[in-house]
Amino acid sequence: MPTIEFNGKQIEIDEDGYLLNLDDWSKEIGEIMARQDEMVLTDAHWEVINFLRQYYEKYQIAPMIKILVKEIAKVMGSEKGNTKYLYELFPDGPARQACRYAGLPKPTGCV
Amino acid sequence: MEEVDKKDINDLLKWKKIKPEVPELTGNISVPEIKLWASLDYKSQLLKQKDALKRLGLPSDGLVPDWKNKFLAKMGEMLKKYRSVRLFMDICVRCGACADKCHYFLGTKDPLNMPVARQELMRRVYRRYFTISGRLFGSRLGSADELDEEMLALWYTYFYQCSECRRCSVFCPYGIDTAEITMAAREILNSVGLVQKYTYEIVDKAQNIGNNLGMVPDAIVNSIEFVQDDLKEQTGIDIKIPIDEVGAEVLFVTPSADFFASPHIESLYGYAKVFHQAGISWTMSTYASEGGNFGLFSHNYNQMKIINKRIWDAAKELKVKRVVCGECGHMWRVLSSFSNTMWGPFDWLDQRYPAPQHICEFTLDLINSGAIKLDKTANDDLTVTFHDSCQVARGSELGGKIDGQFEIPRALIRECVNRFVDMHEDTIREKTYCCGAGQGLLGDDMLPLRVKGAMPRMQALKRVKDSHDVNFLALICAICKAQMSKIFPLYGYPMEEVGGILQLVSRSIVLRNKEGV
Secondary structure, X not given: OOEEEEOOEEEEEOOOOOEOOHHHOOHHHHHHHHHHOOOOOOHHHHHHHHHHHHHHHHHOXXXXXXXXXXXXXXXXXXXXXXXXXXXXXXXXXXXXXXXXXXXXXXXXXOO | OHXXXXXXXXXXXXXXXXXXXOOOOOOOOOOOOOOOOOOOOOOOOEOOOHXXXXXXXXXXXXOOOOHHHHHHHHHHHHHHHOHHHHHHHHHXXXXXXXXXXXXXXXXXXXXXXXXXXXXXXXXXXXXXXXXXXXXXXXXXXXXXXXXXXXXXXXXXXXXXXXXXXXXXXXXXXXXXXXXXXXXXXXXXXXXXXXOEHXXXXXXXXXXXXXXXXXXXXXXXXXXXXXXXHHXXXXXXXXXXXXXXXXXXXXXXXXXXXXXXXXXXXXXXXXHHHHHHHHOOOEEEOOOOOOOOOHHHHOOOXXXXXXXXXXXXXXXXXXOOOEEEEOOOHHHHHHHHHHHHHOOOOOOOOOXXXXXXXXXXXXXXXXXXXXXXOXXXXXXXXXXXXXXXXXXXXXXXXEOOEOOHHHHHHHHHHHHHOOOEOOOOHHHOHHHOOOOOOOOOOXXXXXHHHHHHHOHHHHHHHHHHHHHHOOOEEEEOOHHHHHHHHHHHHHOOOOHHHEEEHHHHHHHHEOOOOOOXX
């Protein structure tokens, strides 16, 4: 299994870069993952990541994109409440890339 | 010795990240010059989660010890149980009619993606171990091969580069059903511990949580409540999406992607509006929260049965009279073609209606009877074409009429829009090309293959885009929707140009508030 090195510890990830044990997550791990993709996480990214984590804690799955869009509109203003903005933040798609930085599993199924 | 074998197969099947190469769009589909081993590196990831494998009753520690004997025993069992598979092993004359019919061959140029060559991987083992000449002469027989690690790796590689779409079967003069061979091969691979991650992670979730996404009931309710609120905001009307309501007339079953993904969710808005406007009581079920049935993708009938049982049980428990299915390709095939052989026919449902009934037929009937009305001008910004999903086009009938599976979706689209145009006749209806991601190949791990497999469909689409300014590809399958919305941007088209037929209905249905409904 591939790993990410953090604080002298080897954190296990799967072949697509998602954490194997969700408890291994910390903000720094998210930042390391982003850095590997040559991305810098801004407050806007963290807004999304934190919301995903809160939602996941309650429902054991990430929210559908429409719920995420609405939440972002509420917090960051309606001009940012659209899918296009989310894809600007996370070019690989919010469900995949943001979930990965948030330490959550990738959604499965016909998605 | 075993350890060495294990290491070899792991090396041979090692997944690596490959940057997708996007074929050039010319509007033409031509037979390519072959490129040997061009797609050998496109491997599906293996499922390694031991607890999931144990729940599925599959080997949980990689390739099993003594794999060769177990492989041949399982293959013998499949050949005996599925006489069709044995027949298909014997009757191919290698005429080559299928050779250039596969989207993966056309896209990858790899000759092992010619359907005949893919099937030959099984036939070579079959001839060696299951025919008299093979037993006598071994691999000295030119058309037979030893079963070794290399052959095993070729099986895993190329039987997971077939989307079981059965386009090649349409052209086979003997009617050989390639999908059946792929399904049998995958089942044999499962039995020796080579289990594909994308499919079986999902089979596990569908069996144990109830849907492919692994959504628990609270998550489903939350998503549906969100859609209800959004419907109210958009229309000013209380459009309900009932959940787990005993005594509703209709149980509505759809892929869980319809509660979650885009553009799938837009069709959920359409389903809800249709039921609301027609005044037919309906319910969704948190227990039967998945229409898709990935058990179909191998020859493991039992896995398919377990998933199917949830729909059966929910229909009984909710005491419904009808079962209506949403937009999902292989769900329709399983429910309309296989279901009655699993738990008996739906003869306890209201027999005045098809049981089950497809949402396209259901909606079209309501339009024809005047129960709902559509305003086509609402879709005047769109010029629409339709991609026949392989599992509907070649796996099932629809509406009890010959060619109903082609005509009914098209008739419904024509009710929704003023401008509809079909793609080239060789790429639609029974000759439709797969979207490039069917039957277990939709995972991110297979993106390089998916991009190339979509090539024939994208060429046909380009042609109608150029000639008729098509800007919407209508679909009735969750896999097609996920695949096309991912692939479109790579080919330079906006992902918003992909969606369900019920999304078109949603945009054009004339709504009014109904007191007391």
